[in-house]
Amino acid sequence: MQNVSIINFNSLYEILDEIKENLSFKIIKFENEENFKKKLDLDRMDCLIISKTDHKLLLNDNLTHKNFLDLNGLPLSLKKLLELISIKLIKLKFNQQSNVVIKGYELNLNSKFFSKGSINLKLTEKEIEVILYLNNTKIKHNVTDLQKNIWGYSADMETHTVETHIYRLRKKISDLFEDEKFILSHKNGYFIS
Structure with a gap:
């Protein structure tokens, strides 16, 4: 409020x-x-x-x-x-x-553009939720945590859904911005440092 x-x-x-x-x-x-x-x-x-x-x-x-x-x-x-x-x-x-600034990138929540300099990437609502969630808490998030807090957890949900979604988001960022370290993966989960 x-x-x-x-x-x-x-x-x-x-x-x-x-x-x-x-x-x-x-x-x-x-x-x-x-x-x-x-x-x-x-x-x-x-x-x-x-x-x-x-x-x-x-x-x-x-x-x-x-x-x-x-x-x-x-x-x-x-x-x-x-x-x-x-x-x-x-x-x-x-x-x-x-505009929300994350690791030198600007995330516009209204237009859903993720940008750095003159390069813009259109994100989906779910991709924005993932980025904001990983950025707001400075800990590593495993697949179960992401399922529960981003996807609203469903017992019958495939864990591959989360992994595939994160893989595609990381690939989009890597391909366009040549940044393979925006979302990092660790044995304990995913994080933005």
Whole structure:
């Protein structure tokens, strides 16, 4: 669930707090910019910020104009406000998913392109899941682990399905990028180092 941080705007917070069960986002209240800066989670920059004060005071390397919703066009209806918030959160999520960097490659989760420099490789949804899973946990994953966590494990599923899938993904990357070490194989399983 995405966060909407409301800074120094108590009346807006109170309105949204009254209907929070019906919202698709979490609202967080901050009395002032200093409190917000103290609690700011730099790893989660997908939050939307609504503040009465000038948001230029909060801009930094992680927070950009994209993180702020400007309400200078007040008054506006609650319905219109919720619509603006939803649109802004969708844009933030889209931008957040645009590029994930893994070992010098860019993985665009929206377009499903895996690229390095000017070379692009179109991946399937399952290939993306495999890459993200192997990258997120820095351990070696055996076939059973991958069956369970990527394919949702099926007792009657052939182990060759996982091995074949990984083989084909490694081959695609090797053929196009001449990189045979992106996904590595070890006796304990597969991994991205």
